[in-house]
Amino acid sequence: MVPPPLAALLGSLLLCCAGLTKGVKITSAVQPMVEKAQGEKVTLPCTFTLAPEDQGPLDVEWILIPTDNQKKEQTILMYSVDRIYNDYYEAMKERVRFTNSDPKLGDGSIDILNLKSTDTGTYQCKVKKAPGVESQKIQLTVLVKPARTKCYIEGSQETGSDLILKCASQEGSPLLSYNWRKLTGTEELPATSLLNKDTGELSVKNASQEYSGTYTCVAANRVGTDECFVVLNVTPPINAAGTIAGAVIGTLLGLLLLAFLIFCCCKKRKEKKYEKEVHHDIREDVPPPKSRTSTAHSYIGSNRSSLGSMSPSNMEGYAKTPYNKVPSEDFERSSGQNPNFPPSKVAAPNLSRMGAVPVMIPAQSKDGSIV
Known part of the structure; x- marks a missing residue:
């Protein structure tokens, strides 16, 4: 046992040391x-x-x-x-x-x-x-607060089928928790549903039309929340046979329409090609109508072929015929207008008796004008 005086001394020393530190x-x-x-x-x-x-x-x-x-x-x-x-x-x-x-x-x-x-x-x-x-x-x-949360449905939305409502945040620090709620109708989750708060999946068994509505998923952690929405629409099963038949009929109609359009295009192209060929098929060797500037020129032009076939010996008799013996215009017109009077070549003696005047036949161009 420490004597009281010594204990007091030790206490004073401890207080002194505490003050120093x-x-x-x-x-x-x-x-x-x-x-x-x-x-x-x-x-x-x-x-x-x-x-x-x-x-x-x-x-x-x-x-x-x-x-x-x-x-x-x-x-x-x-x-x-x-x-x-x-x-x-x-x-x-x-x-x-x-x-x-x-x-x-x-x-x-x-x-x-x-x-x-x-x-x-x-x-x-x-x-x-x-x-x-x-x-x-x-x-x-x-x-990091939950952010960019997305909701979607996996599986068929037909009556009697099983489906999963999924929810996931693309940003957010763990541990994230998810909670689903229904916003329309009875505002209660389907009786056959099962929620996994860690993965954000809401599994629905044997879906019925009463399960249809708008659902929301809330993602949360200790510093914030984020939510998304999805619409579930449960419908009766689709008639697969009718759908296939409709698709086949629609495809056939489309092919027929395409074939008709191709046929019309080909026909139109052929018509345009034919019109183009006819348009460019022009005869260039048709002479213009003869001009009748005088009775003498008309007569000479109509008998050019006959005079051109005469020999030089036959031309001597025509040189002596006076110019006032040229056949009248009435004779040329009457012979030209009578359909029963056939055109024929006239021999040189007959031309002399008819009063024809032998002349030199100038050259003519393709259109009938004198060169």
Whole structure:
């Protein structure tokens, strides 16, 4: 048993030693874990008090300890010798800051803006003022709200069939839970349905028309919710034979219509080709009608073939015939207008008796004009 005087002495020594080791003390409440949603802001507290015996420079340092043990610790923010250093960690540059712009007043808390899922980790606040040193850790978990949730139906929607209403979020931190509700009709899930909250599947057995309606699925986690909608329409079975027959008839009608259109196109092309050939088939050797400028020229032109066949000896008798003996125009017209008077060649002696005048026949062009 220790004598009372000695016990008092030992107590005094212990109090003295405690006073010597006492220095910086973090006063903020301990929060071992903090959960926030992605995109939000979080404040990690770190308030402290200083002891008179702490005479060294004040340093406040925040360190990120990654969840992956393979990665090393990273200083993200620091206050030292009345200066703030915030360019240590590129991933949080311009997103992390001291809550109080002058941490030496006893507030070393920090704000992290626009949280990302990669910000998840353990954050350590370390306050140093020689010879005092103290630190505190906070676990931050950044959760992603459910988003881009989709609802759909798998299986036949015919009466008596089995089907599954499915729901899934493309974004969201685990653990996600799903819940289905019916919004129309009785607003109760079918009696034959079975819900799996972890997978988001609502299985329906032996569907009936009473199950038809609008359903909604709500996906949720600790930081938010998201929902989607789907319409279930249970109908009687479709007549497969009638559907096949209708499809066959429709196909045949389509083929007939296509064949008719092809036939019409071919016929039209043939008609156009024929018209084009007829249009270009023009005779170019048809002479224009003869001109009747004078009685003598008409007579000479009509008998050119006869005079051209005469020999030079026969031409002597015609040279002596005067020009006033040229047959009259009435004779030429009457012979030309009488259908019973057939055209014939006239011999040279007959031409002389008729008073024809022998002349030189000039050359004529194709259209009958004199060259």
